[in-house]
Amino acid sequence: MAKQKHNENFNIIATTLSGLEEVLAAELRDLDMEYIKVGNRAVSCSGNLRQLYEANLWCRTAIRILKPIKNFKARDEKDLYEQVQKINWADIFDLEQTFAIDAVVSHSTFEHSLFVAQLTKDAIVDQFRKKTGERPSVDRIRPDFRINLHMHENMVTLSLDSSGDSLHRRGYRLQTNVAPLNEVLAAGIVALSGWDKKSTFIDPMCGSGTFLIEAAMMAQNMAPGLFRRDPFGFENWKDYNEQLFEMVWNTAEAKERKTPQAEIIGYDIDPDYIEAARTNIANAGLQDVIKIEEANFFETNAPAEQGVLVMNPPYNERIQSDDINLLYKNIGDTLKNNYQGFDAFVFTGNLEAAKSIGLRTSRRTPLYNGPIDCRLLKYELYRGSRRSGGEE
Numbered sequence: 001m002a003k004q005k006h007n008e009n010f011n012i013i014a015t016t017l018s019g020l021e022e023v024l025a026a027e028l029r030d031l032d033m034e035y036i037k038v039g040n041r042a043v044s045c046s047g048n049l050r051q052l053y054e055a056n057l058w059c060r061t062a063i064r065i066l067k068p069i070k071n072f073k074a075r076d077e078k079d080l081y082e083q084v085q086k087i088n089w090a091d092i093f094d095l096e097q098t099f100a101i102d103a104v105v106s107h108s109t110f111e112h113s114l115f116v117a118q119l120t121k122d123a124i125v126d127q128f129r130k131k132t133g134e135r136p137s138v139d140r141i142r143p144d145f146r147i148n149l150h151m152h153e154n155m156v157t158l159s160l161d162s163s164g165d166s167l168h169r170r171g172y173r174l175q176t177n178v179a180p181l182n183e184v185l186a187a188g189i190v191a192l193s194g195w196d197k198k199s200t201f202i203d204p205m206c207g208s209g210t211f212l213i214e215a216a217m218m219a220q221n222m223a224p225g226l227f228r229r230d231p232f233g234f235e236n237w238k239d240y241n242e243q244l245f246e247m248v249w250n251t252a253e254a255k256e257r258k259t260p261q262a263e264i265i266g267y268d269i270d271p272d273y274i275e276a277a278r279t280n281i282a283n284a285g286l287q288d289v290i291k292i293e294e295a296n297f298f299e300t301n302a303p304a305e306q307g308v309l310v311m312n313p314p315y316n317e318r319i320q321s322d323d324i325n326l327l328y329k330n331i332g333d334t335l336k337n338n339y340q341g342f343d344a345f346v347f348t349g350n351l352e353a354a355k356s357i358g359l360r361t362s363r364r365t366p367l368y369n370g371p372i373d374c375r376l377l378k379y380e381l382y383r384g385s386r387r388s389g390g391e392e
């Protein structure tokens with residue numbers, strides 16, 4: 001692979017979660033990427049090496065930033081094997097580096113992504129062995145080099161993964177005893193809420209604090225990649241430009257706003273969650289920006305005339321249906337009576353229980369939380385006579 005000059009443009013594909021493609025496209029636009037095209041759980045664009053580094057550091061809704069190196073059609077196993085061998089892999093990574101293949105296969109005559117990954121790995125390993133008598137090792141957990149294979153209807157895109165470990169693992173969250181929201185999903189939801197990063201932001205069922213931290217990072221203009229402990233994938237590439245990355249890193253650090261930009265408040269009824277949130281907030285260095293308090297949402301009042309409220313109430317099936325319906329009814333009543341003037345967003349996977357909120361939604365955005373089909377429901381809570389009172 002020829003060394004990439006840092007001002008030369010190349011194709012970049014940023015992957016994301018379903019429903020966040022437009023948010024990610026806007027983030028890439030902010031980085032001055034060109035030829036931005038929105039796809040399915042991915043956005044493609046064109047940019048240079050500096051922008052590739054910036055995308056890894058700054059994109060809040062990207063899972064991975066990929067650099068495609070080859071597109072081809074694979075009718076059968078032989079085709080796939082031969083096409084992969086057409087790349088000179090020793091130009092891309094060294095024998096001593098460990099590697100892994102992430103394969104995603106859809107609507108193809110190849111049915112199993114694991115099989116496709118295995119075949120690709122064999123083609124690479126065989127090439128090294130033939131040339132040197134030795135083979136590089138595979139490390140599925142922490143490889144030095146990740147290769148991404150995307151196959152759709154037998155059309156293959158092979159890419160180098162510049163992120164390495166998934167970008168949702170920001171590094172501020174050390175608590176593992178709770179099941180928190182994916183950081184990319186949380187950041188996407190805050191962006192979809194349209195919050196202006198100045199008015200009051202509240203998550204009254206904050207759990208481990210993911211919405212609060214993602215919102216605060218946006219308000220303070222903190223790059224989410226700055227918390228990362230493990231190296232990015234591109235740091236192991238042959239064209240890694242350390243000086244350039246240092247410049248991108250230092251510029252990002254300098255852009256952080258130090259004084260709190262907005263009132264950001266979290267409540268939770270469970271003291272263990274509050275403790276977990278406190279630890280995470282401190283890890284992110286946001287203890288002066290976010291206020292959290294142990295409180296029952298149903299006993300709280302809006303802390304300001306207007307603002308944005310985002311919440312992810314419990315929705316798992318373990319809760320008895322009577323209780324869950326009552327919980328959602330109480331959410332609706334509290335919003336209607338105590339949070340007039342706010343735009344409220346309820347993110348839930350329990351669409352049945354959500355009906356008990358009893359307020360008219362002004363927007364319903366489909367999203368997934370892992371495999372769970374979810375909705376982000378928007379309620380505009382008008383004051384006085386303009387109050388929305390209709391059923392869903």
Ligand SMILES: C[S@@+](CC[C@H](N)C(=O)[O-])C[C@H]1O[C@@H](n2cnc3c(N)ncnc32)[C@H](O)[C@@H]1O
Nearest residue numbers: 180181205207208210268269270296297312314
């Ligand atoms: C699904 S979790 C939220 C997870 C959170 N988004 C995160 O990323 O960690 C729901 C939270 O609602 C809290 N909760 C339930 N009922 C509550 C109430 N009446 N007032 C405040 N918090 C409540 C639970 O303790 C739990 O932490």
